[in-house]
Amino acid sequence: MEKQVRETIDDVFDRLVEIRRDFHRHPELGLAEFRTADKIEEYLSEWGVESLGRVNETSVVGMVTGRKKGPIIGVRADIDALPIQQKNNHGYQSLNPGRMHACGHDVHTTIALGTAYVLHQLRDGLTGGVKFFFQQAEETVGGAKAMVEAGVLDDPYVNHVLGLHVCPELEVGKVAIKYGAAYASSDTITIDVRGRRAHGASPQDGVDAVVMASNVVMALQTLVSRRISPLDSVVLTFGQIEGGEAHNVVASHVRLHGTMRSLCPDVRRTMKQQMFRMVSDLVNAYGGGVALSIQAGYDSFTNDEKVTAVVEAVAKKALGEESVILAKTPRLGVEDFAYFAKERPSTYYRLGVANRDKGIGCPLHHEGFDVDEEAIRHGVLIQVMSVLALLAEAGDAHD
Numbered sequence: 001m002e003k004q005v006r007e008t009i010d011d012v013f014d015r016l017v018e019i020r021r022d023f024h025r026h027p028e029l030g031l032a033e034f035r036t037a038d039k040i041e042e043y044l045s046e047w048g049v050e051s052l053g054r055v056n057e058t059s060v061v062g063m064v065t066g067r068k069k070g071p072i073i074g075v076r077a078d079i080d081a082l083p084i085q086q087k088n089n090h091g092y093q094s095l096n097p098g099r100m101h102a103c104g105h106d107v108h109t110t111i112a113l114g115t116a117y118v119l120h121q122l123r124d125g126l127t128g129g130v131k132f133f134f135q136q137a138e139e140t141v142g143g144a145k146a147m148v149e150a151g152v153l154d155d156p157y158v159n160h161v162l163g164l165h166v167c168p169e170l171e172v173g174k175v176a177i178k179y180g181a182a183y184a185s186s187d188t189i190t191i192d193v194r195g196r197r198a199h200g201a202s203p204q205d206g207v208d209a210v211v212m213a214s215n216v217v218m219a220l221q222t223l224v225s226r227r228i229s230p231l232d233s234v235v236l237t238f239g240q241i242e243g244g245e246a247h248n249v250v251a252s253h254v255r256l257h258g259t260m261r262s263l264c265p266d267v268r269r270t271m272k273q274q275m276f277r278m279v280s281d282l283v284n285a286y287g288g289g290v291a292l293s294i295q296a297g298y299d300s301f302t303n304d305e306k307v308t309a310v311v312e313a314v315a316k317k318a319l320g321e322e323s324v325i326l327a328k329t330p331r332l333g334v335e336d337f338a339y340f341a342k343e344r345p346s347t348y349y350r351l352g353v354a355n356r357d358k359g360i361g362c363p364l365h366h367e368g369f370d371v372d373e374e375a376i377r378h379g380v381l382i383q384v385m386s387v388l389a390l391l392a393e394a395g396d397a398h399d
Helices: 001-027 033-049 104-119 141-149 208-225 267-284 304-317 338-343 374-398
Strands: 050-056 059-065 068-078 128-133 160-171 173-176 178-185 185-194 233-242 253-262 288-296 302-303 324-326 346-354
Touching: 001 033, 001 104, 001 374, 033 050, 033 059, 033 104, 059 141, 068 104, 068 141, 068 374, 104 128, 104 160, 104 374, 128 141, 128 374, 141 160, 141 288, 141 338, 160 173, 160 304, 160 338, 160 374, 173 304, 185 208, 185 233, 185 267, 208 233, 208 253, 233 267, 253 267, 267 288, 302 304, 302 338, 302 346, 304 324, 304 346, 304 374, 338 346, 346 374
Parallel strands: 068 128, 068 160, 160 346, 173 324
Antiparallel strands: 050 059, 059 128, 173 346, 178 302, 185 253, 185 288, 233 253
8 A cells, every 4th residue: 555655646746846835935824824725625626635615714624535434534734824034045935025934834735735635546445534624823823723613523523633743853754753742832921010100219109110020020930940840841931021111210010921831731720820829919019019811822732642653653664763753852832733632632743854965954933944845745655654544443443
């Protein structure tokens, strides 16, 4: 079967490169991926792959159905770009000013399309099917959540979901697999500290919001070091401070903006509770007032052990054992694949795209980001073979 899959990928590979470059030339931001969604549906239709419609106007759902009933495997690709002005010039740079596929979602979309193409050719031999989630707005509002809430994991019921992300830290031809905790949750923190204005020469007449805010920042760091176990991962960062009227005036208002990342839901909940208590007590002790708001971002997620083991085995067979890296630590970045992984046993891995000999190696979200397009071939191969392995494993269990 793998030989047939490789041959089918070879047949369509040049077309996939053209498709990726077209997406790269026409990047669109989250919730505005109208051309991208149109093109996805155009390719699915051209290849005979069923489209199940859209979610929130620009997320597209596709379906390949086997001749025999069986489990359904999901394949997810995010499709949005970033508000970055592209600086590199490789012949297919962005035509949309201030927009760029600097996170590789054009590659993710192309790999998912290639996977759909190949599996459609194999549909007569499939027991079960494959659902494709071309998802909007990963970089902004979390389009995965809207898809899940719209019921894309049901009717037909999806058993597992596969996801991947390009990785410029790895050379093309390599992948990184992570068992267990994979990505952190995120929360946006806003703290408004209010005091009383006074002349800088008479601080006793005021309540200094700058002093209170400074103490808040320093005190909150002790939550991480003294209220959370050293064995649990949590990061609290305040990256923006606004406030004050003049250099010689005791400030009456300071606003702090920050972010919290954690891997464990219990730690996340504890940090929020302790944060409200500490900030309130501290500012009240100074005679000031405070308002704290925490806006929840994406959830953390854990890769399912069994699904991850299937992808690891497939990747080692496809690329060679030496090309598969087992990541030891999770990332404290965020990824809205979490909404799929929360609902179904799933896994998410990283696909090498760097090629130092070709000068390809800029980090994600960089104005010079690019990929070695051979990664598309590897990504399609791993996704297709992982789907086939999961379908076969589920079928064996049913027998």
